[in-house]
Amino acid sequence: MALAAGDKVGGERARRGRPPAQSSEDTFDRILAASRRCFSRNGYDRTVIADIAREAGVTPRALYHYVASKRDLFAAAADAALARFGAEVAARVLVHRDARSRLHAYIDVFRVLHREDPSLVAFVSLSALESRWNPDLPDPLTDVVEQLQQANRWLVDEAIANGELASGIDAPGAAALLEVFGAGLTLLAGGDRDQDYPAMLDVMERLLDGQLFASGPS
């Protein structure tokens, strides 16, 4: 009964047995969210389909209506999280014309996604680590990571071209700093300090505006 990879079913057969008020897409979204939480908590190797089904509140059999294997489920969860992240960056960051507004908007991407579901934020870096370590996993992530690196570099180059950055700022170094922020912001999401996440983003915005300290450097 297992379907081919990527063959997400919305048809009559897959809907059978589930409550009529709940669409197939809702169920699959719930399965993806459960996957993110289980993979993040226990790692890919120690997560089994039964754990994810239990977390999602479906039977393992129902889960196999959507994906053929744990590997495909991981790939679907990673694809969905990275696509969502990329779409938020495009919608929020790229609409601004100056570096400072873009960086504040980048912080807003994390704010919005974290409010929606911390595991969505956490899975961006965790899935990249897993696919680095696990040769069996598909690597849709390399492309996205490269796109994010290019976006960071573009943001920095534009800022320098527009005279927004102070003189002497190293462009590859500044782009790497954006990666450090991105990695740290995703890694901290969903952990034991999660209640401080929104306040942490506020402090980051203060730092960005040079308003963290009561006075300038002596």
Add this chain to the structure above:
Amino acid sequence: MALAAGDKVGGERARRGRPPAQSSEDTFDRILAASRRCFSRNGYDRTVIADIAREAGVTPRALYHYVASKRDLFAAAADAALARFGAEVAARVLVHRDARSRLHAYIDVFRVLHREDPSLVAFVSLSALESRWNPDLPDPLTDVVEQLQQANRWLVDEAIANGELASGIDAPGAAALLEVFGAGLTLLAGGDRDQDYPAMLDVMERLLDGQLFASGPS
């Protein structure tokens, strides 16, 4: 011939067969560095003792003079990396009396350790992730992570008590931001952007001093 866990041998039997100019400690340090690189590159589960021995330039048999198992080798490598990190923080950060100097010194910790060996920096977060995912691994890391969280909170509380931070800065949020920086800084070490690491730290120092942008926020 395998020794009991933690039973690091410096005696006659263990030295037999190695070049006389090379001390047992040098060899064990080299084995620990090779462990960090292999575990970081391939993850704990997909690393075997033979990989580490090859990377360290010793025979698997020689490696078993020092540790009884892959698990013990991971624990020893994590212990050593975290102890080194903690010692640098104590020596560099705690000697300063103001928050700004302490934060610059914290960045210096990463600079110094990265210059010595990027895998040392990378292994701080990777080992914490592995021990979270792998119930078989010892968890010496939880204590260290808690100590670092407490150190971050102490640094922020002191800064607020001394009137160094601008009004309205949330203390738990600021401490969480230090964790974000720590996680990002360790995660980026040893990767494909490693040549930009020192320049990235320079940009971070500029940001800390409110000197990233050519002008203040409008």
